[in-house]
Amino acid sequence: MNRLGAIAFACTIVLALVLPQFLKGYGIFLLSMWAVLSVAALGLNLTLGYAGQVSLAQGAFVGIGAYTAALLMQAGWPYPAAFVCSALLCFGVGWILGYPALRVQHHYLAFVTLAFNTLVFLVLRNEEWLTHGTYGISGVMRPVLLGWSTGKPLAYYYFSLGMMALVAAALWWMLRSPWGRAFVALRENPIRALSLGLDTRRYTLMAFAIGSSLGGISGALYAPLVQFIEPNSFALALSFNLLLMVIVGGSGYFFGPFLGALIAVLLPEWLRVTEGYYLLAYAAAVMLMMAFFPYGLFGMVERALRAMRLKRVPPAPTLKAERTRP
Amino acid sequence: MASFIQLLVSGLATGAIYALIAVGFTLLWQTSQTINFAQGEFVMLPAFFVLAAMNFGAPFWLAALIAIALSIAILGVVFKLIIVDPMLKHGVLPLVISTIALSLFLKEGAKDFYSSQAQPFPALVPAIDLHVFGAVVSMQSLVVLAVAIITVVGLHLLLNQTRLGRMMQATAQNATLARILGIPVRRMVLYTFLINGVLVAIASILISPIYLAKFTNGETLGIAAFLAAIIGGFNQVRGAILGGIILGVLDNLSAAYVSSQYRAAFPLIILIVVILWRPQGLLGRVEERTV
Numbered sequence: 260m261n262r263l264g265a266i267a268f269a270c271t272i273v274l275a276l277v278l279p280q281f282l283k284g285y286g287i288f289l290l291s292m293w294a295v296l297s298v299a300a301l302g303l304n305l306t307l308g309y310a311g312q313v314s315l316a317q318g319a320f321v322g323i324g325a326y327t328a329a330l331l332m333q334a335g336w337p338y339p340a341a342f343v344c345s346a347l348l349c350f351g352v353g354w355i356l357g358y359p360a361l362r363v364q365h366h367y368l369a370f371v372t373l374a375f376n377t378l379v380f381l382v383l384r385n386e387e388w389l390t391h392g393t394y395g396i397s398g399v400m401r402p403v404l405l406g407w408s409t410g411k412p413l414a415y416y417y418f419s420l421g422m423m424a425l426v427a428a429a430l431w432w433m434l435r436s437p438w439g440r441a442f443v444a445l446r447e448n449p450i451r452a453l454s455l456g457l458d459t460r461r462y463t464l465m466a467f468a469i470g471s472s473l474g475g476i477s478g479a480l481y482a483p484l485v486q487f488i489e490p491n492s493f494a495l496a497l498s499f500n501l502l503l504m505v506i507v508g509g510s511g512y513f514f515g516p517f518l519g520a521l522i523a524v525l526l527p528e529w530l531r532v533t534e535g536y537y538l539l540a541y542a543a544a545v546m547l548m549m550a551f552f553p554y555g556l557f558g559m560v561e562r563a564l565r566a567m568r569l570k571r572v573p574p575a576p577t578l579k580a581e582r583t584r585p
Numbered sequence: 586m587a588s589f590i591q592l593l594v595s596g597l598a599t600g601a602i603y604a605l606i607a608v609g610f611t612l613l614w615q616t617s618q619t620i621n622f623a624q625g626e627f628v629m630l631p632a633f634f635v636l637a638a639m640n641f642g643a644p645f646w647l648a649a650l651i652a653i654a655l656s657i658a659i660l661g662v663v664f665k666l667i668i669v670d671p672m673l674k675h676g677v678l679p680l681v682i683s684t685i686a687l688s689l690f691l692k693e694g695a696k697d698f699y700s701s702q703a704q705p706f707p708a709l710v711p712a713i714d715l716h717v718f719g720a721v722v723s724m725q726s727l728v729v730l731a732v733a734i735i736t737v738v739g740l741h742l743l744l745n746q747t748r749l750g751r752m753m754q755a756t757a758q759n760a761t762l763a764r765i766l767g768i769p770v771r772r773m774v775l776y777t778f779l780i781n782g783v784l785v786a787i788a789s790i791l792i793s794p795i796y797l798a799k800f801t802n803g804e805t806l807g808i809a810a811f812l813a814a815i816i817g818g819f820n821q822v823r824g825a826i827l828g829g830i831i832l833g834v835l836d837n838l839s840a841a842y843v844s845s846q847y848r849a850a851f852p853l854i855i856l857i858v859v860i861l862w863r864p865q866g867l868l869g870r871v872e873e874r875t876v
Binding site: 313358359362363365366367369370371373374375377378381385499502503506507510535536538539541542543545546549550553554 | 614620668671672675676677678679680681682683685686687689690693694697808811812815819846847849850853854856857860861864
């Protein structure tokens, strides 16, 4: 498995670096969108997949991040400063959104976060003095970093890919630190985690704050990519879509969100052959995927590999009690 | 004062429809842990069944009965067999995604195969206005309120006064124990899906003369049903009724007296307050946690 995984990993990196050279404008745009949305999906995977806190508000954080970055850049701030502000603001707001999670769980939490997402959308739409309402903000500039202009589609793609890699590396490191273990403990059994002396309160808030700040980073990358932002892009549909990416890829698997985001970005494009019926086909495809891979694609692969390994090495006869141990 | 009474009555009428939708929603949750994100689209669709039946020449009353039957068959039985049953054992989240996709599927289906335009829908009663204490109250609101109340009372009697209803309640409270007591749990769960089919069809026939039959109708109705269910109490039928009525009245009053731009925000703020102050909902029971 490990060797197989390493080969797949290397192939993906080479493909991500080389493939865009052969693509035209729209293909590069789609891949950039994949990189940008992957960052948000990584954040949601931390909140949902590792820490077990259901959130339907990740789209709102992408929105907050995108608007913060766009407005600060219009006010003349350099991009890196606006970028950091987006991440910090979403960290703070995410921390506050974590408080309801201390009181309620599961479906209740899903609805609180859903309500939060709609509230953010209403603010973006109605507060015209700040956000220009439904007119949105157009002409968001792509930054020039250390003399390197990211104005061209290909350049911006490599920039977003690099940021995605940085975020992924930081997350990878964090998940292997005691923090990551604490998040998983929170998901598996919060009461037992508490009784083992884990500060579940702090880690719940942290899971929300860090996941949300990744949403903000994604938004700060999203605004210069599309160069025009408006409230409707950050309505509930985006949050549902991000949740779809995490679940389809495999929630709680590190590489799940990348695969999920790729499918969520490319599937509608592939289904364009069905013309007017493509949303219908998309909905049907999602239902089929959920019916056949309820644990996501990575969960599916892991189960298949485990089954193969069990077949290869027949289990030694054991006591019944031992075999039924989970 | 006159305008207040007007707003109150139309709010009660809307709230009664929300309550019907929310009751179906909580029934599914109680018996099978299904959070149906397509509930709004379930309400949107039967109106199109009515219109389609009327296109074939059926009179309105027959078309309404056909719509209720189709709703029971498709939104009750087929939904349970094809979508809910295979996925229930994998936990709540895959099913949530699947019902979100289903809502998109139904919405696009109604748009692609019927019409993307809002369709006029026959009114239940002629448009007569009644004058009460100087306020103008439409006959339609009163009929909506009456039908909704009759439906809820009927459901209440079914659940509390019949053997079948008691068996369904036992299933909702503790499926394992119910099975030990010899209750056919699987059939009881199916019945709640059928009841949900009836409730959404009635709600659809009541609300479509007001909103017109349009494929996007489900978006607001679905959210309203969630909010009503949570505000009132997720695990109580009467909680869902209370939540629906609070929501309908509040929506009308706040749009008139506070801010129409943020009218969608008031129910959400109430939701957050209720969840923080009384997470089980106004009338809900506390669900115990296991270690």
